[in-house]
Structures are given as structure tokens and as C-alpha cells.
Amino acid sequence: MDFNDIKEKCILIGVSAGIFLPFRLLAGQYLTEHWLGNIGFATSVSLLMLFLIKKNKIGRFGEILKNQIRKTIWGKSSRLIIFLLLGFMTYFGSVIILVNQGNTVYQEDKEALFQDIFNKESANSQLELNGPGVNSGEFIGFSQIRYIEYVFSLSYAILNDLTSDWLVSIHLILFMEQVEMVGLFWLYRKMFRHTNLV
Numbered sequence: 001m002d003f004n005d006i007k008e009k010c011i012l013i014g015v016s017a018g019i020f021l022p023f024r025l026l027a028g029q030y031l032t033e034h035w036l037g038n039i040g041f042a043t044s045v046s047l048l049m050l051f052l053i054k055k056n057k058i059g060r061f062g063e064i065l066k067n068q069i070r071k072t073i074w075g076k077s078s079r080l081i082i083f084l085l086l087g088f089m090t091y092f093g094s095v096i097i098l099v100n101q102g103n104t105v106y107q108e109d110k111e112a113l114f115q116d117i118f119n120k121e122s123a124n125s126q127l128e129l130n131g132p133g134v135n136s137g138e139f140i141g142f143s144q145i146r147y148i149e150y151v152f153s154l155s156y157a158i159l160n161d162l163t164s165d166w167l168v169s170i171h172l173i174l175f176m177e178q179v180e181m182v183g184l185f186w187l188y189r190k191m192f193r194h195t196n197l198v
Contacts, residue, residue: 101153
């Protein structure tokens, strides 16, 4: 086991988490009202760091970063990283879509359920929800998927309301981060060719 490699990875994870997430949260909260404002943040910081690495302006940290980029994008873990990035992108994007569904398509059911949950006299409630509806002749598997989507849409939309839209904000930030990381992974593979491996 290479303890030096593990130490370098821990340094990079700590610095990345310390730089990217707080600044993205601040930018999303105070600087940019629209979600498009989140695009480009990780890319611009990463490109700035690459420029500084090329000019040897960040010393030992630059060498650690360059070394770890090469190991990561051409190593055995590269497929796992891409798989995880795409998986997280799918999850974060799905939550955003489900909250939107709960706030638009199933809005009446969400509001009725929300009122019923927080009503003190709801112990004997006779709440009736519309549900996702049933299409005649629909394959049974599709209707079950629509009911699952319905339940998750209501749940996430209510949770988003309870957190004053922070659920969607944080998922949007993390979704954009995954998109940018996939783009940066592709860029790094172009910049740091396999023949550069030492």
C-alpha cells in the first residue's frame, strides 16, 4: 500500500471540498439567482489551477495535483469514477425533476397532504388524493412505476417546502458539479495523454 499516494489523495480531497462546495453554495445563494449561474464555476477554478500548474506557481501542491490527475484519469479507477459521476448526476437530476412534478402536476395532492400531515385534528382524517391516474390498457409495470414516481414526487416536494427550497438548491448545485466533473474528466484526458504517465 502506497501511503504517500493515500496522503496526496487526502490532501486533494480536502482542498477540493474546502474550495468548491463552500464557494458554489455562496455563489448559488448570493451571486446567481438562476441555476445557469452555477455552470462554469468548477470549470473556471479548475482551468485557473491548471494554468497555475503549467506556470509552476503553486509549488508542491501543483505537483501533487498533476500526479493525481494522471493516476486518476488513466488508472484502473477511471471507469468507476465515470460510473459514479453519471450515477450521482442521474440521482441529483431525478430529485430536481421529482420536486418539480410534485409542485406542478401533483400540486393539489401535495397541498392536501401537507395540510393533513400538519393538522392537529388529522388523526381521524379521511384524506383522499387524486393520485397519478390510471390509463386503461396500460401495462401493469408502467402504472406501478408511475405510482412510485408519484409518491417520491410528493415526498420530495413536501421536504423541499419544509427546507425552504434548500433541497432543490443543494441538489442543483451537486448536479451541476457532476456535469462539470464529467467535462473536466474529458478535458484532463485530452491534456494529460496516456504517454505522459510516469
